[in-house]
Amino acid sequence: MHVKSILAATLAVAFSTTAYAQEFNDPAEFKKQRELLSTKAEGPEGKPWEQHLGGAMVDTAKFKKDGKHTICFSNAGVFNPWRVVGLNNMKGEAALQKDRIQELVILDAEGKDDKQISDIQSLLDGGKCDVLIVSPTTTAALTPAVEAACEKLPVIVFDRGVNTKCPVTYIHPVGGYGFGITSAEFIASKLPKGSNVLAIRIVPGVDVLETRYSAAKSIFDEAGINVIGSEFTGSDRAKTKSVVEDYINRGQKIDAIWMDAGDTATAALEAFEDAGLPYPVISGEDQQDFLRKWQKENLVAIAPSYPTYQWRTPIIAALDILDGKSVPGPEWNLPQPAITQETLASYIDERMPALHYSLCGCQDLPGYPEQWGAK
């Protein structure tokens, strides 16, 4: 009896492997994001957080409301530096617009889907909110809660989406495929066919990260570049350095490092330093420590981004909606720039901490740079 049930469970798990393998490789979405990367942005010059890439506008006249507004925000959490910088950006934007905002209520779900659903529920029950901003922990899990919220007030979703069209707008940069395309195309352009690239990733199974890898992998495959390994390091610098050392010790030549997030990029580079090897071509992200290292060591590098300035946009959108102004929607595509050799110098700010995300668009916000942890 037990043997049978173990077998059944094993089989169920085994079958699922084949069932789910294809989900992160969506050629239509890949193509769409590739086009968006080269689409010209509409909106105010030099303020990418207010711009949008094509798409429609939605009419919000029915949400118009007078007076100062209470904005409620259900946050998935601040469990990594990207979200820490982002939340600072959002608070900064709210401080900038303080004349029009009564209060910004923030509930932090600590990464728990179940808690975030309860949080949204209690925001609705509290009855204070004029508008609800949601940054979901997981796409599917938050869908019912967001649907319930849409019936009561205007909802804005950003970063991750939900499986419903009910929010007024869903704000996000181009996306994971775009990130993978920018970084992999750069690496492919710098290396001859047959070169080796090592992929360093955070965790498996997370939609916004898996799409980055899937896009990069298909570009590497097309360019004839070998992906000699794809390793998960959980954003842990020690693990990243160890993994890269292990690959170096295997004696295989590593021509490039591709990363799905740049927070451990400098640790990966240190492995080459310690082994006395020249630096590889590398794609990181817009963190200060990586940019400084890039400049100091003259790396051949690129910093694609998933810009944290997207955390400013929901506040702007919320106020526009409550003013009855139309906003880009139901999808608001923000530009997703990459930092290149040409623009590198302009993004470096020695005052900022190591994992400050340079595309924060926060330089003009009140409290900059101290609120963002500057010395």
Added chain:
Amino acid sequence: MTAIPDTVRPSRRVSIRGLNFALLIFVVLYAMIAVLQPNYLEAGLFMNFLRRAAPLVILACGQLYVILSGGFDLSMGAVVTLVVLAASMLIGGDPAMTWPVIVALYAMGLAVGLANGAIVAFLKVPSIIATLGTMLLVNGLALAWSGGAPRGDLPDNFRNLGRLVLRDVPLVGTLPVAVIILVGATLLAGWGLHRTAYGKRLLAVGDNPRAAELAGVPVKPTRISAFVVSALAAVTAGILIGGFSGVSVNAGRGLELQAIAACVIGGAQLLGGRGSVAGALFGSLSLFALFTLLNLLGLPQALRDSLQGVILIAAVGASVLRHRRST
């Protein structure tokens, strides 16, 4: 110390078996690594292996003290995170600050260890809950202090403790500073446990606190000191980890469970009374060799977790069987 209960004595004999077994596992695993990647037999790569394993070994030695006293220390990982973040903020990239700050870091460790010990000894909170509480508390403090992302910078003289490799050393060729610290810390831990009256008292407390008390052992101070040793070990490991790879908010995540697992593979008995530093040393080297092996095999991440679980059960299960046979 004549007042030690008789029950402790046979445990010494058993602890030597624990050593042999963990050593055996380590040799087998390292041999498998060497088969896959023969250059791991070179002195240089072995030294590099030790350099990376050093923090785990030191954590395991500290954890062993608490385990022998009959408890657990779940706050070690959080202390590592605190140390790395605090070092970077306090030093702020100024090499002159490195040594004073290291003293301050040990003071913080001392405070956490005393707090853990006092909560367990005086408030009678079971250590698994007490250190779970301090784990949340210390981790929260570290993140609140830094604002959730690393700040400041670590200068080279701090980084060197975990990163620098001395070249052209006689006999071994290369010698990482971390390995020197590893050897020193292990010897110190072994001396404290196996060569002093304090070590015997610790074993007695873990074996049977009631009997130890009747025999005149100061149970509470002994128990508190075990948590202090553990916290100081965590500070040392934190310095090495920060040195090896730099500042990160994830620096200590999950290390407490690895340290406990390493002790257990090394033959330590949970809830006290039996175990040795040599066992903890080879237990943690075995665990680290296993991680390296799984890396080299290039297995999917998921399978590595599963294999780790299987091997943990096998190692502990085997030691249970051996002890059953010997009693």
Added chain:
Amino acid sequence: MSVDTLSSGRTRRGFRDLPVPLVVIALAAFIYVTAALATGQANQISLTGLSGLLQRTVALGLVGLGQTFAILVGSIDLSVAALISTVAVLASYLMQGDAGMIVPAILACLVLALVVGVINGGLVACWGINPLIATLSTGLILQGALAAGFTYLGGRVAPEFQALAYQAPFGVPLPVLLLAVLAIVAWFVLAKTRFGAHLYAVGGNPDGAKLAGLRVERFVLAAHVIASLGACVAGLYLAARLQSGTPWIGRDGVYDLESIAIVVIGGTALSGGKGGVLGTLAGVLLFASLDASFNMFGVDAFLKQVLRGAIVIAAVAVYAVRNKGHVA
């Protein structure tokens, strides 16, 4: 020693422990009400507010009920978090939105939980492996198998199943009723049946229980099966509430350590043989009130961790300090 004396001894002990759950419940209520009044959110004390509060207790409460059994027999279960993830993912995978698959999917999950419970119990009771290591390992194995099998989640539970998590007859959410019913069943089993009395005996004094002719291994095994079933129900509830399971749902919820914490806060002794489900419910209510109150006060995410850590220690210390003898 006869079984009867064992059970009467247990009743006396249970009596003496009665205040702990009440104290914890009073503390939880005090914190919640103070927070609501101090922040001018009196409507959080309304029926909707309170049902929202109770909703926060469900997932952890279900796990906690099962964990209580494991701890009562002197064992512990660290694999619950991984099992919750596995069950949630398996349920949404098997259902694929099809109402006809609800019953088979639930059965499959229960069977899986049974198997995990038996394995845990077997490793602990029959092989004699320390429960921390044994269940840590089975948790790792499950988590690994899960991550290997399910890299992405296309599956979702049937809408009818999802509705169960969102229904609220008479204003009380259905999941809260489920927790209440299961808690009553668990209380009944522990307090009113021979089996329950024996569990206390086995946890309080395994050698004595053995001498009294009890098959200790069987009770430890049964307790582990119940712990796994508790995690299974929690996993099913989460799958329903979240529409689909994710492989990290249990880990991110920290259900392993938090379930142990609430059980101990509720007055159940880690060494076994003392405590009960009422305390566990009180513990989970305290956690939920803290969550809700932190929200009302708008406490910073990191400070929340600090406070929670301090409160866990304080809550246990309040009565543990009265214990005679040593604790490790």
